[in-house]
Structure formats: C-alpha cells, structure tokens
Amino acid sequence: MSLLVNNSERSFSASDLTGEAGLTAQRSERNALYLAPMEDVTDPAFRALCKRYGADRVYTEFVNADALVRDIASTTRKLTIHDAERPVAIQIYGREPEAMADAARIVEQAHPDFIDINFGCPVKKVAGKGAGAGLLRDVPKMLEIARAVVNAVHTPVTAKTRLGWDENDLHPRVNPLGLSQNYQLSTINSQPSTFIVDLAEALQDCGIQELAIHGRTRSQMYRGEADWTLIGEVKNNPRMHIPIIGNGDVCTPERARECFDRYGVDAIMVGRATFGNPWLFAEMKEYLSTPTTPTTPITLSSPSTLIPRSMAEKVAVLKEHVLASIAWCGNDERKGIIHSRRHFAASPVFKGLTDFKQTRIALLRADTKDEVFAIMDSIVNRYASQVDDEVLQNEIVNRYASLVDQNSRTLELQNSRIPEFS
Numbered sequence: 001m002s003l004l005v006n007n008s009e010r011s012f013s014a015s016d017l018t019g020e021a022g023l024t025a026q027r028s029e030r031n032a033l034y035l036a037p038m039e040d041v042t043d044p045a046f047r048a049l050c051k052r053y054g055a056d057r058v059y060t061e062f063v064n065a066d067a068l069v070r071d072i073a074s075t076t077r078k079l080t081i082h083d084a085e086r087p088v089a090i091q092i093y094g095r096e097p098e099a100m101a102d103a104a105r106i107v108e109q110a111h112p113d114f115i116d117i118n119f120g121c122p123v124k125k126v127a128g129k130g131a132g133a134g135l136l137r138d139v140p141k142m143l144e145i146a147r148a149v150v151n152a153v154h155t156p157v158t159a160k161t162r163l164g165w166d167e168n169d170l171h172p173r174v175n176p177l178g179l180s181q182n183y184q185l186s187t188i189n190s191q192p193s194t195f196i197v198d199l200a201e202a203l204q205d206c207g208i209q210e211l212a213i214h215g216r217t218r219s220q221m222y223r224g225e226a227d228w229t230l231i232g233e234v235k236n237n238p239r240m241h242i243p244i245i246g247n248g249d250v251c252t253p254e255r256a257r258e259c260f261d262r263y264g265v266d267a268i269m270v271g272r273a274t275f276g277n278p279w280l281f282a283e284m285k286e287y288l289s290t291p292t293t294p295t296t297p298i299t300l301s302s303p304s305t306l307i308p309r310s311m312a313e314k315v316a317v318l319k320e321h322v323l324a325s326i327a328w329c330g331n332d333e334r335k336g337i338i339h340s341r342r343h344f345a346a347s348p349v350f351k352g353l354t355d356f357k358q359t360r361i362a363l364l365r366a367d368t369k370d371e372v373f374a375i376m377d378s379i380v381n382r383y384a385s386q387v388d389d390e391v392l393q394n395e396i397v398n399r400y401a402s403l404v405d406q407n408s409r410t411l412e413l414q415n416s417r418i419p420e421f422s
C-alpha cells in the first residue's frame with residue numbers, strides 16, 4: 001500500500017509557524033494540555049499554531065480507515081505531519097477490526113507518536129454506521145478493534161470515547177457493558193458500576209495506553225454541559241493505571257485549573273475554545289504555573305512571553321493563520337479563507353464589540369486575503385484602544401481580587417495559629 005504523503009510536495013511547512021521563536025511545548029507530566037482532534041479544523045496549519053502556544057500534544061482530524069485502505073488521496077493527505085508539531089497523534093475511525101488494523105499499519109508509515117482510535121464521534125454518518133460512538137452499543141466489537149489495532153502496530157495506541165450511549169449508561173449497574181461470562185472473568189466487577197468506568201478498564205486490558213473521555217453521552221451530541229464527575233471516577237478507580245485525559249467545555253484557564261484540581265486527570269484536551277484563539281494554551285499554561293499571589297508587575301504586554309495580549313497582536317496571529325490556511329489549501333486563496341472563517345467567526349478577539357454587526361458580516365463574506373486583512377485592520381483601528389483598556393482593567397481587578405483573597409487567607413491562617421503558640 002503506497003502512502004501518498006510526500007512531504008517534499010507539500011506547500012505548507014509546520015516550521016513556518018512553529019520556528020525557533022515558538023514556545024517549546026513542555027512534556028510535563030502535570031497539567032498537560034492537548035489540542036482535541038477536530039474534523040476540518042486540526043489541519044497542520046492550526047496544529048502548528050497551537051503547538052507554538054504550548055499545546056503539549058496535537059491530534060489530526062479523524063481519518064476514515066476504509067478510505068485509507070482504498071488509498072483515497074484526500075484521506076491519505078490527512079496523514080501529513082511535521083516533526084515540529086510532535087508529539088502528534090493521528091486519529092482513525094472505522095467499524096471493522098481488520099480494516100482498522102490495516103489502516104493503523106498505513107498510519108504507522110507516517111510515523112506519528114500515537115495512533116488514536118475514535119470511539120466517540122456521534123454524527124449519524126459515522127455512529128449510525130457502527131463506527132465512532134456507534135461502538136458504544138457494541139462493546140465486544142469495540143474491544144476487538146482495540147486489540148486488533150494494538151496488535152497491528154508498534155506505535156502506542158490511545159483511544160477517545162464518551163461517557164456512554166445515553167442517559168442509562170450514566171447510572172451504576174452490574175455488568176454495564178453487557179459482556180459475556182468470558183469477558184466478565186477478566187474485566188468486569190461484581191459490584192454495580194458505571195459504563196465508562198468498566199469500559200475504561202476493558203480498553204486498558206486490550207492494551208490501550210491512554211484514554212481521552214469526553215464528558216457527554218452519544219445522545220447528548222454537544223448539548224448540555226460536559227459531566228466531569230464520571231471522568232473523575234474513572235481516574236480515581238484504583239485499577240486504572242493508564243493516563244486519563246479529560247475533555248469537554250474547558251474554555252478558560254480557571255476551568256482548566258479546576259478540572260486538574262478537582263478530578264485529578266493527567267491531561268486536559270481542549271477543542272472548540274481554541275477556535276480563533278490558539279494562544280489559549282499559553283494563557284492556560286501561564287495561569288496554571290502562576291502561584292496565587294501575584295509577584296509580577298501588571299503590564300498588558302509582558303516582554304518575557306510570546307502570548308499575544310493586545311488586540312493588534314491577536315489579529316496578527318489570526319492573519320498568520322489565514323496565510324497558513326491558504327498555503328495548506330494548495331495556495332487557493334478563496335478556499336483557504338473559507339477554511340479559516342470558522343476561526344474569525346468564533347474568535348474571542350471579535351466578541352462584545354459595540355456596533356459590530358455589519359463589520360462582522362463583511363468579515364465573514366470577504367473572500368480575498370486583501371479584503372479580509374483590510375477589514376481586520378479597520379477593526380483594530382476602531383476598537384483596539386477600547387478593548388485593550390478593558391483587558392488591562394480586568395487583569396488589574398482579577399489580580400487584586402486574588403491578592404485580597406490570598407491576604408485574607410494568610411491572615412486567617414495566622415489568626416488560627418495564634419492560640420497554638422500562646
């Protein structure tokens with residue numbers, strides 16, 4: 001089977017974006033932050049930007065196993081990865097163990113750091129055909145696929161799944177996976193437990209080396225709030241020893257800290273909040289590594305980091321993304337702009353601006369690079385001072401709030417100690 005990924009022919013290089021000036025991602029064991037796999041979003045251009053701003057691991061969009069085996073060019077192109085973005089996982093999906101094993105062998109030729117199996121995609125065209133989250137209703141098949149892929153390759157195999165198929169899977173019961181006696185001997189506990197707790201153990205038994213869990217069921221699709229309590233239950237199961245990656249609705253540095261502290265996960269995977277916001281990883285890293293007491297002076301743009309702070313700096317990153325998308329789309333300007341539109345539509349840079357509706361419509365309609373850039377420049381001219389002032393004020397308020405909070409906690413502590421020493 002030939003692999004159509006020819007790096008010398010590519011028109012986009014990840015080192016264009018990561019470069020030496022980029023923040024080098026630290027492979028820390030604590031507080032690791034991963035870019036979630038997202039179809040049509042996590043292409044090499046976007047992965048490289050997220051990597052630059054500190055993502056500890058990036059994932060490709062999911063790749064269809066059958067199409068890989070059939071050597072479909074538009075699918076094999078999705079295996080394009082670059083050394084600068086490592087560690088990188090290539091994700092595959094499918095419904096037949098043999099085809100998944102064959103696909104994994106093909107993927108291995110692209111030398112990813114991980115091969116990830118998608119057991120969570122809820123959309124009809126995937127789950128309805130028995131792949132992705134569809135396998136949550138056929139756990140024996142899911143485990144067969146996991147074993148087949150693990151046995152087919154030397155690369156570490158990881159998986160990503162959901163809490164279960166529907167609401168029924170959220171409640172403890174005996175043998176929630178509905179496995180036969182043979183399986184029960186090895187993985188199933190006699191006490192009632194939840195579907196995801198048993199599933200995680202069963203996948204671990206198959207040789208899956210890390211498990212990402214999106215805190216929703218298939219029926220929820222993307223509705224409601226992600227439930228992290230069951231993710232925490234999996235992590236705290238004493239029989240689990242593989243890393244657990246929590247996923248779902250982590251949009252701010254504060255929420256990331258809360259999820260690490262409260263649920264003890266090994267890593268957090270961030271998806272939608274990165275749209276038009278790849279520097280979110282750097283903001284999260286900065287927050288997670290900052291002690292609660294502020295020690296640095298308050299300035300809007302700190303020269304010691306590469307995190308874009310001002311509106312102009314953030315817009316410059318978005319422009320860079322547009323250029324990289326155009327390059328990834330074979331230098332087709334219109335295609336590259338349409339491909340990156342989702343990012344300007346969702347970017348927090350353009351949120352909450354007064355009288356912005358018409359400009360927003362114009363930005364989302366523009367289909368040449370010059371037009372997009374001119375609109376972006378006009379936004380910066382019109383709004384930057386207002387936005388940057390607000391950012392600075394919020395930062396001051398937040399820092400003082402945590403300072404006051406910290407001082408009162410220190411005082412409380414000192415007061416509570418006085419009797420012991422008197």
Ligand SMILES: Cc1cc2nc3c(=O)[nH]c(=O)nc-3n(C[C@H](O)[C@H](O)[C@H](O)COP(=O)(O)O)c2cc1C
Nearest residue numbers: 036037038039061062160214248249250270271272
């Ligand atoms: C546009 C889009 C495409 C997605 N594609 C994939 C995919 O290819 N593979 C996958 O495992 N999950 C996919 N997901 C799910 C995300 O990886 C993630 O689990 C989900 O968005 C919840 O995380 P979040 O709340 O941080 O966005 C996709 C989600 C979105 C919004």
